[in-house]
Amino acid sequence: MSRVFNFSAGPAALPEPVLRQCAAEMLDWHGSGMSVMEMSHRGPQFIAIAQEAEALLRELLAVPANYKVLFMQGGAIGENAIVPMNLLRGKTRIDFVDTGAWSQKSLQEAGKYGEAHVAASSAATGYDRVPPRADWQLDPDAAYVHICANETIGGVEYFFDPDVGAVPLVADMSSNLLSRPVDVSKYGLIYGGAQKNIGPSGLTIVIVRDDLIGQALPCTPSAFDYKTVADAESMYNTPPTWAIYVAGLVFRWIKDRGGLQAMEAHNRAKAAVLYDYLDATDFYRSPVQRDCRSLMNVPFHLKDKALDAAFLKGAEARGLVQLKGHRVVGGMRASIYNAMPIEGVHALVDWMQAFEREHR
Amino acid sequence: MSRVFNFSAGPAALPEPVLRQCAAEMLDWHGSGMSVMEMSHRGPQFIAIAQEAEALLRELLAVPANYKVLFMQGGAIGENAIVPMNLLRGKTRIDFVDTGAWSQKSLQEAGKYGEAHVAASSAATGYDRVPPRADWQLDPDAAYVHICANETIGGVEYFFDPDVGAVPLVADMSSNLLSRPVDVSKYGLIYGGAQKNIGPSGLTIVIVRDDLIGQALPCTPSAFDYKTVADAESMYNTPPTWAIYVAGLVFRWIKDRGGLQAMEAHNRAKAAVLYDYLDATDFYRSPVQRDCRSLMNVPFHLKDKALDAAFLKGAEARGLVQLKGHRVVGGMRASIYNAMPIEGVHALVDWMQAFEREHR
Numbered sequence: 001m002s003r004v005f006n007f008s009a010g011p012a013a014l015p016e017p018v019l020r021q022c023a024a025e026m027l028d029w030h031g032s033g034m035s036v037m038e039m040s041h042r043g044p045q046f047i048a049i050a051q052e053a054e055a056l057l058r059e060l061l062a063v064p065a066n067y068k069v070l071f072m073q074g075g076a077i078g079e080n081a082i083v084p085m086n087l088l089r090g091k092t093r094i095d096f097v098d099t100g101a102w103s104q105k106s107l108q109e110a111g112k113y114g115e116a117h118v119a120a121s122s123a124a125t126g127y128d129r130v131p132p133r134a135d136w137q138l139d140p141d142a143a144y145v146h147i148c149a150n151e152t153i154g155g156v157e158y159f160f161d162p163d164v165g166a167v168p169l170v171a172d173m174s175s176n177l178l179s180r181p182v183d184v185s186k187y188g189l190i191y192g193g194a195q196k197n198i199g200p201s202g203l204t205i206v207i208v209r210d211d212l213i214g215q216a217l218p219c220t221p222s223a224f225d226y227k228t229v230a231d232a233e234s235m236y237n238t239p240p241t242w243a244i245y246v247a248g249l250v251f252r253w254i255k256d257r258g259g260l261q262a263m264e265a266h267n268r269a270k271a272a273v274l275y276d277y278l279d280a281t282d283f284y285r286s287p288v289q290r291d292c293r294s295l296m297n298v299p300f301h302l303k304d305k306a307l308d309a310a311f312l313k314g315a316e317a318r319g320l321v322q323l324k325g326h327r328v329v330g331g332m333r334a335s336i337y338n339a340m341p342i343e344g345v346h347a348l349v350d351w352m353q354a355f356e357r358e359h360r
Numbered sequence: 361m362s363r364v365f366n367f368s369a370g371p372a373a374l375p376e377p378v379l380r381q382c383a384a385e386m387l388d389w390h391g392s393g394m395s396v397m398e399m400s401h402r403g404p405q406f407i408a409i410a411q412e413a414e415a416l417l418r419e420l421l422a423v424p425a426n427y428k429v430l431f432m433q434g435g436a437i438g439e440n441a442i443v444p445m446n447l448l449r450g451k452t453r454i455d456f457v458d459t460g461a462w463s464q465k466s467l468q469e470a471g472k473y474g475e476a477h478v479a480a481s482s483a484a485t486g487y488d489r490v491p492p493r494a495d496w497q498l499d500p501d502a503a504y505v506h507i508c509a510n511e512t513i514g515g516v517e518y519f520f521d522p523d524v525g526a527v528p529l530v531a532d533m534s535s536n537l538l539s540r541p542v543d544v545s546k547y548g549l550i551y552g553g554a555q556k557n558i559g560p561s562g563l564t565i566v567i568v569r570d571d572l573i574g575q576a577l578p579c580t581p582s583a584f585d586y587k588t589v590a591d592a593e594s595m596y597n598t599p600p601t602w603a604i605y606v607a608g609l610v611f612r613w614i615k616d617r618g619g620l621q622a623m624e625a626h627n628r629a630k631a632a633v634l635y636d637y638l639d640a641t642d643f644y645r646s647p648v649q650r651d652c653r654s655l656m657n658v659p660f661h662l663k664d665k666a667l668d669a670a671f672l673k674g675a676e677a678r679g680l681v682q683l684k685g686h687r688v689v690g691g692m693r694a695s696i697y698n699a700m701p702i703e704g705v706h707a708l709v710d711w712m713q714a715f716e717r718e719h720r
Contacts, residue, residue, distance in 0.1 A: 002388070002393055003387065003388065003393045003394075004392070004393030004394060006393075006394055006398050008398065008399070008400040008403070009400070010400070010598065011397060011398060011399060011400060011401060011598065011601055012398060013394075013398050014395060014397055014398055016387070019386050019387050019395050019397075020386075020387070022383075022386055023382075023383045023384075023386035023387065024383075026379050026380075026382055026383035026386070027363065027376070027379050027380070027383065028362070028363065032364070033362055033363045033364030033366075033679060033681070034363075034364060034366055034373075034681075035374060035379050037371060037374055037379075037559075037560040037561075037606070038366050038368065038371060038372060038373050038374055039368065039371055040368040040369070040370070040371060040682055041371060041561065043368070043682060073433040073434050073435070073438065073562060073600075074433050074434060074438075074581075074583050074584070074597065075433070075583065075597040075598050076597075077582070077583045077596065077597035077598075078433065078434075078581060078583040078584070078597060080581075080582075080583075081581030081582065081583065081584075082581065085579075085581075109581070109582055112578060112579060112581075113579070193598060195598055195601075199397075200397040200600070200601065200602045201397075201401065201598045201599065201600055201601050201602070202433060202562040202563070202598075202599070202600025202601070202602065202603055203562070217579075218472060219445075219472060219473070219577075219579040221434075221438060221440075221441030221442065221445075221469070221472075221584075222437070222440075222441065222469055223434050223435065223437045223438040223440075223441065224434070224438070224441075224581075236437065237434065237435040237436075237437035237438060238370065238371065238435050238437075238553060238555055238561045238562075239561065239562070240433075240560070240561055240562025240600065240603070241371055241555075241560065241561050241562070242560045242561070242562070242602060242603070243562055243600070243602070246397070319393060321393070321394075322400055322403060
């Protein structure tokens with residue numbers, strides 16, 4: 001068996017110790033004689049697994065007591081509809097900050113339920129930055145303000161918690177949740193698909209302030225009404241039990257390595273290796289303004305895109321896989337989530353340097 | 361390691377060879393250097409996995425070419441809303457056949473979107489049967505007729521495909537899909553959560569006739585609009601990749617054992633062992649009419665419910681687990697899906713006999 005360095009944007013690399021534990025416990029979890037996949041979600045074993053996962057997530061993020069943690073399904077794309085269904089609360093307008101493909105997707109979906117308004121956009125500069133807070137045109141009567149905290153495709157990340165006054169701030173954190181500490185109290189709602197820093201796809205994490213729950217639109221499916229889900233402790237419908245189990249193992253792995261402060265240090269060190277090299281050469285180029293460069297998803301372009309295929313082929317031969325950029329933006333993208341070791345980033349930069357020498 | 365006989369109603373026992381393969385491939389799927397959980401859903405490896413799973417499912421069920429197979433999320437409870445959102449098609453009335461807890465749940469949820477009408481019910485006889493087709497009061501202008509093909513809690517199963525004329529027939533087959541052959545062409549739509557005969561929870565299977573797709577209500581989330589999902593081959597949002605992989609292994613296991621004819625023979629043999637014993641004693645009792653008794657979920661009651669706790673405790677000590685009946689109906693429930701070997705049913709009947717001798 002030979003493991004690769006997997007730069008996939010998601011589903012993405014998981015910590016190897018977590019995978020080893022999944023394999024070891026597959027047929028018999030803790031002497032139960034069952035796989036976690038075979039357990040009733042209402043049985044004592046799985047309830048313990050789910051409660052521990054939630055407790056660890058709350059501890060890692062220091063989630064305040066007046067927030068619910070919900071384990072849901074449908075991914076961030078499902079949540080793009082579920083959030084407005086739950087959070088319009090009799091209002092009509094939602095303010096969006098448009099920083100690229102994912103905030104666009106959220107905005108378009110929300111338009112089915114309310115009046116989705118672009119409060120700020122960096123479209124004019126090719127989505128290379130977060131629009132400065134001073135330029136946002138916010139309506140104080142909006143139901144909420146929506147941001148995408150990290151644009152997985154464009155590689156643009158927020159490094160501040162925007163102050164939007166009394167209006168709840170909603171953040172799609174699919175691709176940077178758990179990569180570093182976040183002050184949850186600054187947000188009304190945080191959501192994300194699990195398949196980046198958390199676990200397998202098919203699990204959605206929602207962290208929502210109590211007072212925003214309970215006013216869903218009448219057309220909201222019960223399984224996606226935060227009140228129904230919260231009242232049933234995420235067991236109104238059968239939850240994705242395996243994904244919750246794996247997420248719990250990942251939370252434990254993060255905690256054992258020092259929590260989110262340690263993750264941030266690790267992620268900043270990895271990103272620096274890559275960005276420092278990108279800034280030191282003109283053979284490759286980062287399309288993102290320096291103060292908004294994502295620590296998680298590093299898109300870059302070769303000077304000559306005719307070399308893209310050769311670059312990818314050589315990378316693959318070195319066990320550096322899933323580096324192709326999203327079709328919307330082209331080029332390359334190195335996703336370097338928590339589970340990517342710094343050795344993987346060094347191996348990538350080594351290959352980038354070798355390729356540059358060969359093709360300069 | 362000691363495996364138990366797991367009678368959980370779902371998530372439920374999986375075939376042991378499938379679990380062994382999951383463990384063996386956990387860190388390196390087919391020389392890819394990755395776990396299936398780590399693969400991009402858009403990469404060639406996972407696309408091959410998903411396509412094979414769909415092809416096997418189509419083969420097992422002989423799904424006609426004019427039906428789409430969709431891999432979705434949210435479970436049957438989510439689908440209880442998603443079906444009317446997609447299938448009302450400008451009509452208002454939906455006819456429900458009420459056979460117990462799950463058809464009730466479907467009916468209540470559908471009432472958010474249309475006029476949910478009870479066309480027939482066995483409530484008056486304690487949900488002990490399927491109401492005879494001749495008694496159904498159907499509206500020829502209904503959007504569709506909904507049945508629950510197997511009531512997981514009540515243990516009532518349909519052994520006929522109801523003829524409802526030109527109106528599409530919709531069946532929740534969560535707990536009997538893949539237990540025996542089904543003539544898909546008799547149905548407009550079949551849906552089910554995976555966590556019985558298919559795979560882990562978090563995956564929903566939808567099999568829907570082409571002509572019913574494309575008229576979803578405007579409030580339908582894109583991720584749950586059958587048209588969006590079908591057009592994107594179940595990859596509009598990131599699918600539950602691990603669950604699809606496991607389902608594919610289960611489909612292969614079913615095929616290798618002889619397909620659905622073989623499953624039916626196996627399931628009828630297992631159910632006969634249990635029902636024959638229930639009919640031969642008055643110490644235990646089946647609450648269901650003989651011609652509607654589920655092959656999958658066998659609820660039964662002890663003559664004296666004061667003995668329930670002792671029965672369950674003794675069963676557990678023998679490695680016969682998750683036998684407690686649903687809280688709504690009490691008593692016991694033995695769920696004997698495809699993955700339950702006949703040895704498990706014999707072991708259960710042995711224990712029932714021993715307990716009876718001791719407490720008669």
